[in-house]
Amino acid sequence: MNSEIMVEARDLCKNYGTVTALDHVSFSVNKAELFGFIGPDGAGKTTLLRILATMLKPDTGTVRIGEYDAVNDYRKIRNMIGYMPGKFSLYQDLTVEENLQFFAGIFGSTIKDNYYLINDIYDQISPFKNRQAGKLSGGMKQKLALSCAMIHKPDLLLLDEPTTGVDAVSRKEFWEMLRKRKEDGITIIVSTPYMDEAGKCDRVALFQNSKILSTDTPENITANYGSVLFAVRTSNMYTLIHDLKYCPTVRSAHSFGQYIHYTDKEINATMSDIEYYLRGKGHSEIEIRQIDATVEDCFMRLMLND
């Protein structure tokens, strides 16, 4: 195995009864890489992370973490990972400090040993260090859970939707912290339903319906979008989406915040072509811009092709 590779998953399948959670999933993650699984709820991200955390066995396929097999050498792996489940899993009746102490303790470490890993978050939550974890706000809880997951300086950090239910500012801080830990040499695998967080990762795997649609750097994913993308806005947004979807040359039209993202089958389609079409449909105050594709656009495109 390549010594630069931290996680190598081959052909993973997992079914719960008749429900397929993972359908022939393969990927690899390099050492000290910040790798994101991006996809909507129910795509299979949690199952995948649980398999990586040795919490579940895959039905078929293999996972190697470092030099170990995730099924047979699960004890070795549990010594080297930090795992943060999607559900808040700290002791709500213990204080911030007691939780940290406990989790450091079970890995045979102390807060002092690895304080540098968590100091930037811990500085923020230390005013509340005597508060019970159950009484923290959502963002604080997640920061504490992250601190607990890496207080023992794991080689691999597995985070299942760590930013779900966290406010925008805390999310930003959270990602900054992950980047720093990556600089320290920790390999980090994160799952998230937020497409806009893809750009924070070194590489992402777009996940949908138990399958990986594409794995690449966020830059390459957006660069390979392959169409000219327009953001369109008019005075009547309700009919706009309908009119664009039924435009004879439409390739895709999706609502993105205050705009409709539109691509045309004609490679040479221009803004004035679209404007002309919309005027014909009775729209006014038409605003059209050509924009770069975001990861979400790429995700939508890949889902369409699928």
Place this chain on the structure above:
Amino acid sequence: MKTDRYINLKRFRGFVVKEFHHIFRDVRTLVILFGIPVIQLLLFGFVVTNEIRDAKIAVFDQSKDYITTRITQKIVSSGYFKIDRKLESASQIEDVFREGNIKMVVMFEAGFARKLEKDGQAGIQVITDASEPNTANILVNYLNSVTLSYMASQQKALQQMQIIPEVRMKYNPELKGVFLFVPGIMAMLLILISALMTSISITREKELGTMEVLLASPLRPFQIISGKVMPYILLSFMNAVLIILISFFVFQIPVHGNLLLLLGECLLYIITALSLGILISTLTSSQQIAMMISLVGLMLPTILLSGFIFPVENMPLILQGLCYLMPPKYFITIIKSIMLKGAGFSYVWKETLILAGMTLFFLFLSIKKFKTRLE
């Protein structure tokens, strides 16, 4: 190797400290741990008892001579009976029972003293309200012993050859119900609390998702379980001591045997109960179900099938067989032997061995069933 052991020790200590935090921060847990045992013990000790005091009886004395008067006085002074009324005719008997207050009617035949002196025999008829069969039985026994003791006192005067059995109630001369109940309650409380608390505290970790984090850590199942259980061993042991103290100071139940042996047996029984609790927690991941299994699956059989209230010997064979599977049965035997009879280890080693064997069996099953993954 030495550092490994040091780390393991530190892990274990951290775990125990954490568990104590859980216990002391949860008022409900504390109440279950210490409130319930004390209340139960006092309740059972004072209220639930098969001793009868001041049972209301009626006397129908057709003779009204000096002997019947004296026997009647004896009956009253025994403390078990209170003469509610005197009857004048046999037709009243039915009526007083219908009223329901009178538990027993004592009837002396006419010419009682004369017959006794002449024939050496006279009749007392005892009619009881057997709609409460236990009470009726006990009252008849009390009455028998009262008349017997009267006869004994009169033996010389009557010049009568009689064989009077001299009954000695060994180990519990005053026939106190508490003597029977305390070992039973101790067996019930310790198993209930130990099994209930451990099964709930382990399933709670599963419900809250913290078990997932513990599983993903280097902790081994044995470490997780022993870390969780250790505080409950300590607290249950304190409970056992508390129960022994209350029974000594409140109910004057002596500890005739070796106190250390008694405490050692309590500890063994606590561990048996905890291992049952662990087993329950491996069968379910819901606190509710764990609680139901502990309450219904442990408390009821302990009360019914341990010989605590109903003697095992009187049960149908199948139930008797079941009784032999109940750890409390052995514990009650051990406790009674040590506390009341002052028996040493040589008298209880068999029961001790059975309890120890059961514990190992439960632990073995738990470890077999413990899931190292989420499935």
